[in-house]
Amino acid sequence: MTIYKNLIAGEWVGLDATKNINPSDTNEVVGLYADGTTEDTKNAIAAAKAAFPAWSRSGIWERHVILKKAGDEIMARKDELGALLAREEGKTLPEAIGETIRASQIFEFFAGEALRLAGEVIPSVRPNIGVEITRDPLGVIGIITPWNFPIAIPAWKIAPALCYGNTVVFKPAELVPGCSWAIVDILHRAGLPKGVLNLVMGKGSVVGQAMLDSPDVTGITFTGSTGTGRRVAAASIEHNRKFQLEMGGKNPMVVLDDADLTVAVEAAANSGFFSTGQRCTASSRLIVTEGIHDKFVAALTEKLQALVVDNAMKPGTHIGPVVDERQLKTDTDYIEIGRKEGAKLAFGGELITRETPGFYLQPTLFTEATNQMRISREEIFGPVVSVIRVKDYEEALATANDTPFGLSAGIATTSLKHATHFKRNSEAGMVMVNLPTAGVDFHVPFGGRKGSSYGPREQGKYAAEFYTSVKTAYTLA
Numbered sequence: 001m002t003i004y005k006n007l008i009a010g011e012w013v014g015l016d017a018t019k020n021i022n023p024s025d026t027n028e029v030v031g032l033y034a035d036g037t038t039e040d041t042k043n044a045i046a047a048a049k050a051a052f053p054a055w056s057r058s059g060i061w062e063r064h065v066i067l068k069k070a071g072d073e074i075m076a077r078k079d080e081l082g083a084l085l086a087r088e089e090g091k092t093l094p095e096a097i098g099e100t101i102r103a104s105q106i107f108e109f110f111a112g113e114a115l116r117l118a119g120e121v122i123p124s125v126r127p128n129i130g131v132e133i134t135r136d137p138l139g140v141i142g143i144i145t146p147w148n149f150p151i152a153i154p155a156w157k158i159a160p161a162l163c164y165g166n167t168v169v170f171k172p173a174e175l176v177p178g179c180s181w182a183i184v185d186i187l188h189r190a191g192l193p194k195g196v197l198n199l200v201m202g203k204g205s206v207v208g209q210a211m212l213d214s215p216d217v218t219g220i221t222f223t224g225s226t227g228t229g230r231r232v233a234a235a236s237i238e239h240n241r242k243f244q245l246e247m248g249g250k251n252p253m254v255v256l257d258d259a260d261l262t263v264a265v266e267a268a269a270n271s272g273f274f275s276t277g278q279r280c281t282a283s284s285r286l287i288v289t290e291g292i293h294d295k296f297v298a299a300l301t302e303k304l305q306a307l308v309v310d311n312a313m314k315p316g317t318h319i320g321p322v323v324d325e326r327q328l329k330t331d332t333d334y335i336e337i338g339r340k341e342g343a344k345l346a347f348g349g350e351l352i353t354r355e356t357p358g359f360y361l362q363p364t365l366f367t368e369a370t371n372q373m374r375i376s377r378e379e380i381f382g383p384v385v386s387v388i389r390v391k392d393y394e395e396a397l398a399t400a401n402d403t404p405f406g407l408s409a410g411i412a413t414t415s416l417k418h419a420t421h422f423k424r425n426s427e428a429g430m431v432m433v434n435l436p437t438a439g440v441d442f443h444v445p446f447g448g449r450k451g452s453s454y455g456p457r458e459q460g461k462y463a464a465e466f467y468t469s470v471k472t473a474y475t476l477a
C-alpha cells in the first residue's frame, strides 16, 4: 500500500506509517499515513520560518489565485473527497460531501479576502502627523485540528492563515489524516512556494507537543478537547505566543410550550444525533417546558425510531458509526453513568451489529434528567442526549446558561418576545432560533464563550483578528 507522506519544505517525506481505519468497516484500511517525529516537526517549523519573509510579502494576487485554485479543485472532487471523509470519519456520505463543499467555499471566501486586505488612515490628535493602521501577518502558524470535521476545520484554519501571509505547520488528528493530506496536496500543486505549508501527520503527544514547545511557532490555532486546549494555552503563554482555542460544548436547546412541534423535533433530532452527535455544536441538553414535554418526547422518540444507523457509505443511512473504539467506550460509559444517576433511558442505549463490522450505537435519549447530573454537565461527544423538564421560560434560560460551556444555544418558540430575550441573554457565542444548534455558515464568525473558546473568533472577516497583528505607524507630514 502507498504511504501518504508528510510535506516538509516542499518535499514529501516519511517512512513509518499508521493505518487509517474505516469506522463503518474496521476490516477496511483507508490508507497508510506517515507517522511524523519530533525531528520532522522541527524541520517543518524551520521550513515555515524560512519561507515566511518571502510569503508575507507576496502579492495578494498570487495568494488569491492559489486559494481559488484549491477551492475549485476541492469542489470538482467533492464526491471523491466526500467519500474519503465518510470512510475515515464515519459521517454519512451526504454529510461528508456537504462538508467538502463547505471546505471549497471557505477557500473561495478567503481567496476573495486576500484581495480585500485594507488598513486605515486616521488623522493624529497632533498637527501635521498622519496615522496608518495596518495588519501584518503573524509568522509561523501551528494548526492543530480534531477528528470530527476532517476537511472543514483544516480549511477554515489553513485558508485564512495563508490568505493573510502566514506560513503554516499543520498537524491533523491522527484518526483522520486522509482529507488533510488531500487538501495539502491540492494546495501544494496549486503553486504554494516551498515551506509555506507543511504537513506533519502523527501523534498529538509527539508532533503536537513539538509544536507547542517551539519558540519559532508564533501563533497556534487549536480545535479539540478542553484538556488539550489547556496544554496549548499553558505552553503558548510560556512562549508569549498568540493562541486561539475552540473546545468542547454542552449545548442547550430550549423547547417552549408555544413551539411548533415539528420544527422543535426536527431541530433536536438533527443537532443531537446527526453526524453521530460528534459535533461541538450538537445539542446534548434539551430543556423542555412542562406543557409540551410529553408530546415533544413522544414525537422525538418516534423520530429516533425511524433513523437508520448503518455504514456511512450506504444509501439511506441517517447516522453513521462512532469514530472509534475509544469514543464508543466513552459513549457507553456515559450511558451507564446516566442510568446510575437516575435518568430514564427513553430510547436507545444499545450497541448494534451491522453487515460490516463497525462502532454502531443506537441514538440514545434520556428523560427525567436534571441539569446537575454528569450526563448534563460533561461533554460526551456522541449520540447521547438528555431531556430536562422545566417549569417556564425563566427556568429554561437559567438552566441553559448553567453550564461551564458556551458554544451554541438554541430555542424553539413561536414567541418573538422569548426569542428576542433568549438571543440577548444566552451566554453562548452562537444562538439559533427554531434551528438546530449545529449547522453554521462559513462566512460569519464561529466561536463560543466561557469554557468553550478562547481568543478571537474563527471564520469570515473576523478571522483576521487572529491571523494578523495590528501595526500603528505615525508619520510627520
Ligand code: NDP
Pocket (backbone or CB within 6 Å): 144, 145, 146, 147, 148, 149, 171, 172, 173, 174, 175, 202, 203, 204, 205, 207, 208, 209, 212, 223, 224, 225, 226, 227, 228, 229, 231, 246, 247, 248, 249, 279, 280, 379, 381, 407, 452
Ligand atoms: P483532542 O484534544 O484529543 O485532539 C485534538 C488535536 O490535538 C488532535 O490533533 C490531537 O492529536 C492533538 N493533540 C493531542 N495531544 C496533544 C498535545 N499534547 N499537544 C498538542 N496537540 C495534541 O480532541 P479530539 O480530536 O478528540 O476532538 C474532539 C474534541 O474536540 C471534542 O471535545 C470537541 O468538542 C472538540 N471540538 C471542538 C470544536 C469547536 O470548534 N469548539 C469543533 C470540533 C471539535 P491526536 O489526534 O494525534 O491525538
